[in-house]
Amino acid sequence: MPRLHAELATTVNSHLAAVPPAQIRAFDEEISAVPGLVKLTLGEPDFAVPDHVKKAAIESIQNDDSHYSPSKGKIELRKAISKYLEQSRHVYYDPETEIVVTIGATEAVTATTFAMLNPGDKVIIPTPAFSLYFPSVSLTGAEPIKVNTADDGFLLSAERLEEVLAKEGPAVKAVLLNYPNNPTGRSYTEEELKALAKVIEDHHIYAIVDEIYSSLMYDQPFHSLATLLPEQTILISGLSKSHAMTGYRLGYVAGPGEFISTMSKMHSFMVTCPNDTAQAAAIEALENGDDDPQKFKQAYRQRRDKLASAMRKMGFEIALPDGAFYIFAKIPAQFGKDDLAFARKLAHEAKVGVIPGNAFGPGGEGYIRLSYAAADSVIDTAIERLQNFMNNLG
Numbered sequence: 001m002p003r004l005h006a007e008l009a010t011t012v013n014s015h016l017a018a019v020p021p022a023q024i025r026a027f028d029e030e031i032s033a034v035p036g037l038v039k040l041t042l043g044e045p046d047f048a049v050p051d052h053v054k055k056a057a058i059e060s061i062q063n064d065d066s067h068y069s070p071s072k073g074k075i076e077l078r079k080a081i082s083k084y085l086e087q088s089r090h091v092y093y094d095p096e097t098e099i100v101v102t103i104g105a106t107e108a109v110t111a112t113t114f115a116m117l118n119p120g121d122k123v124i125i126p127t128p129a130f131s132l133y134f135p136s137v138s139l140t141g142a143e144p145i146k147v148n149t150a151d152d153g154f155l156l157s158a159e160r161l162e163e164v165l166a167k168e169g170p171a172v173k174a175v176l177l178n179y180p181n182n183p184t185g186r187s188y189t190e191e192e193l194k195a196l197a198k199v200i201e202d203h204h205i206y207a208i209v210d211e212i213y214s215s216l217m218y219d220q221p222f223h224s225l226a227t228l229l230p231e232q233t234i235l236i237s238g239l240s241k242s243h244a245m246t247g248y249r250l251g252y253v254a255g256p257g258e259f260i261s262t263m264s265k266m267h268s269f270m271v272t273c274p275n276d277t278a279q280a281a282a283i284e285a286l287e288n289g290d291d292d293p294q295k296f297k298q299a300y301r302q303r304r305d306k307l308a309s310a311m312r313k314m315g316f317e318i319a320l321p322d323g324a325f326y327i328f329a330k331i332p333a334q335f336g337k338d339d340l341a342f343a344r345k346l347a348h349e350a351k352v353g354v355i356p357g358n359a360f361g362p363g364g365e366g367y368i369r370l371s372y373a374a375a376d377s378v379i380d381t382a383i384e385r386l387q388n389f390m391n392n393l394g
Contacts, residue, residue, distance in 0.1 A: 019135045023359035027340075031347040038382050039353040040370040043182060043325065045244040046378075047299075049281070050292045053243060056284035060277045069276055071268040073101025073252070077279045080286040081252050088214075088222075091230045097257040100264045101274045101282075105212045105251040108236040110136045111270060112208055112253060115263040116234075117142040122168050123208075124175040126156035127361035128328070130182045130210070134361065137176075145172070150363035154184040154319060154328070158195035165203050174206035177225065180213040183360050183369040184328040185304075185321020190223040197228040206259075207233045212251070213324040215242040215293035218301045220322060231256055234263075241324075242293040243285045248278040300325050303372040303379055310383045311370075314390045325373040328357065330366060335393060337366035350389035352382045 020026075028041040048054075072078065078095035086092050093099050102108040109132060117123065119141030125133050127146045137144040147164055149156055156177070165172055177196075180187040188196070200207050207225050214222050214237060226233040238251030253263060285292065307327055308318050317330035331342050339356040346352050346368075357367030372379060 015139055015141070019138065023131050024355055027343070027355055027359065028353070031344070031353050034347050034351060034353070036351045037347060037353050038351060038374075038378050038385065040372070040374055040379070040382055041353045041355050043241070043371050043373055044246055045241065045296065045325075045373045046375040047244040047296055049244050049248075050285070050289055052288060053245070053281045053285045053292075057248075057277050057281040060280035065276045065280060067276065069273045069279060071273045072099070072264050073274050074276075074279050074283070077101055077283050077286075080283050081254070084286050085226075085235070085254055089224045089227045089235070091226055093254040094257065098254055098260050100253045100260060100267055101279065102238075102251040102253060102267060103271050103274060104240060104249040105210060105236050105238045106132060107249075107267070107271060108238070108251045108253045109133065109208075109210065111263055111267040112234055112236065113137050113140050113142070115259070115266040116206065116208075117173060120171060121173045122171045124156075124161070124164055124168070124172060125361070126175075126177065128154065128181075128183055128357065128364040128367070129176075129361055130178060131359050131361065133176055133178075142173070143171075146361050148362040154181065154186040154363070155188060155192065156196065157192070158199050161196060161199045165199070165205075172203070172205055174208050175200060176208045176210070178210040178212075180217060180222075180321065180323030182213070182324055183326050183355070183357070183364070183367075184319060185324045185326050186319060187217065187220070187322040188223065189220065193223050193225050193228055197225060200225075200232060201229055205232070209233055209235055211235060211237045213241050216297055216300060216325060217323040218297070218304065218321070222323070226254070234259060239282055239285055242296075243289055244296065245278075245281065245285070248275075248281055250274065250278045250282045299376075300372065303376065307370065307372050307379055307383065310387070314387060325371055327370045327372060328364075328367055329370065331368065332390075339364070339366055339368055343368055346386070346389060350385045352385050352389070 078099045082095040113136045117140040121142040123137045124145045226235045234255040240246040315332040343356040355369040357364030
């Protein structure tokens with residue numbers, strides 16, 4: 001086994017070295033060795049990819065669809081994305097110049113921040129938030145401004161945004177919003193987005209919006225900032241959650257052509273082009289799979305209600321999620337606020353895997369995140385074990 005030469009030990013990107021590993025994945029890996037663990041850790045749908053989508057992928061392979069596609073993605077897929085966004089967001093994006101197909105929403109976020117930001121810039125991120133956002137900003141040399149929304153129902157209000165912009169000054173170039181949110185499941189009403197759009201417009205900053213969970217809204221309609229402010233909004237989404245295609249790594253970015261031309265350059269440096277077979281599957285999903293997310297959503301709603309009801313009876317405080325597939329639960333006060341210790345104890349003693357809330361930034365302390373994307377049988381077992389655990393702690 002080769003060992004790095006001692007003289008090379010400090011030859012490393014100092015910005016990257018200062019960034020901790022992805023906390024969600026790190027904690028999931030830490031507890032995965034616990035024998036008999038039932039996992040509600042990752043946002044991984046338990047459903048199979050719809051058969052018609054799998055068939056399109058198989059046909060792509062059989063037809064030797066195995067060559068470099070255009071860097072921005074196949075034009076057929078970009079047209080399908082354009083049609084979908086026009087129907088759902090009421091905004092027309094030119095498939096030639098205003099859409100880029102990416103390797104999941106993860107690459108979309110990173111390519112967007114690297115195309116947009118310079119050292120010294122700032123990006124406002126309401127927290128708790130998906131932990132990927134923080135290094136995606138900081139590795140550019142920009143600063144993530146984490147705004148704790150725990151006391152505001154886990155939503156960024158227009159008034160709060162105004163306050164933060166006044167404090168942070170002209171170095172702020174963007175606000176990064178994820179709705180429905182990971183980890184809280186909270187989303188914005190149309191009126192709340194209109195108020196935010198007015199502030200964003202007045203201050204001439206970008207809105208980077210991650211809408212990967214947009215097809216999974218339960219009790220209110222989904223509204224997009226892109227509908228209200230398309231000239232300043234960079235829209236990120238994909239098919240991982242809507243069609244259970246996490247492993248296909250298929251995402252996209254849509255926005256004004258002037259920005260997309262720069263972002264697509266960064267994208268091409270990072271990945272050259274997206275995968276042909278995944279693109280073939282995505283075309284089928286977008287063109288003939290409108291009903292697929294509806295089937296998933298019905299099951300997720302039932303799981304949400306079951307898990308939330310059971311946990312409230314155990315003493316957890318929960319803001320019922322508007323969408324996505326996560327419960328963000330406040331640990332009962334008598335058990336303290338150390339969510340990392342609580343999650344470790346839960347894994348080792350009750351054999352239930354969850355993610356500590358501190359992984360999601362300020363406002364996450366004292367909370368745990370549970371994914372109800374797991375199978376019903378797994379959720380039932382987790383509820384039973386969690387109930388026994390809480391009874392013994394009490």
